[in-house]
Amino acid sequence: MSADAVIEKYSQSLFEAVSEGGKADNISKELEAIAKIFSEEAIATFFASPFNSADNKVMVAKAALEGKCSPETFNFIVMLVQNERMGVLTQINENFQASVRSMSGETEGILYMATEPSAEFKQQVEKRLSEALKKTVRLNTQKDPSLLSGFKVTVGGWTLDDSAQFHLNKLKEDISKRGM
Template sequence: MKSNVVTAKYAKALFDVTYANGKSGEVATQLLELAKAFNNTSTVTFFDNPFNAHADKLAVLNNTLENKAYPEVINFMMLLVDKNRMGLIAEMAKEYSTLVQSAAGITKGKIFSATLLNEAFVSQVEATVSKTLNRKIELAFEKDETLIAEYKVQVGGWTLDDSVKTHLKTLKEELMKRGL
């Protein structure tokens, strides 16, 4: 099974449990923090090492998370140890967060520009795109120096491209059609 299918199934199962209990937002925060911890090479090495006893891995996990994480998170992490899936925690945390945001009616997107955009402008674009798509949109900035000026927005499969690069390309195509 591909890792993205596996991560989606695990994230969905955890989401189903935590959403019913009203804990999904807090659990998302805890999972993202745990994913950061698993960026640490020594942590990954410990859990991936087949010479470390399974019981030791569970004990370390339990001692580390006890009284610091929801029981659902602890059980989820122990399941990942049982199934040798700890290496996928970052992907699962991201997928889980996407499910939480989707349930809250929030869709993530990106706004690209050659230069840094101010918050007021990004908020205005978010409002316009939210109205157009009939859902709450949150845009993350990403620099793309190939755009020359203006901006491009991508939300899922939907794209708004108001960049000079695209305008020049369109103008060029129009001139080529006319034989100029």
């Protein structure tokens, strides 16, 4: 089974198990925090090492999490440890978070600009995209020095390009079509 298939299988199984009970939001927060902790280099190395026995890894995971998270999250992490799948916890978490956002009518995207946008501008773009997509859009920002002016947004499978480069290329194309 490919890594992507494994990631999808685990994230979807967890999502289906907790979404019906109305626990998805709570599990989402717990899984996010746990994935962040377990992605730290020393911890990730411990769980990836073939020199640490499976029993030892399970014992450490149980000691770290017991009583500190919901039974669903606890059992899920222990299962990942037992099945030697901690190496894909970050990706499982990302897929799970996307499923939770989708269930609640939210989607996430990236706003690319040459400089950090103002909070007001970001909110304005989120609002317009939310209206167009009929979903709540939350944008993360990423600097892209190749954009001289304007911005690009990627949400889901599509891209909105309102950069100066895009408009210059469009103008060049229009001029070429007219034979000028």
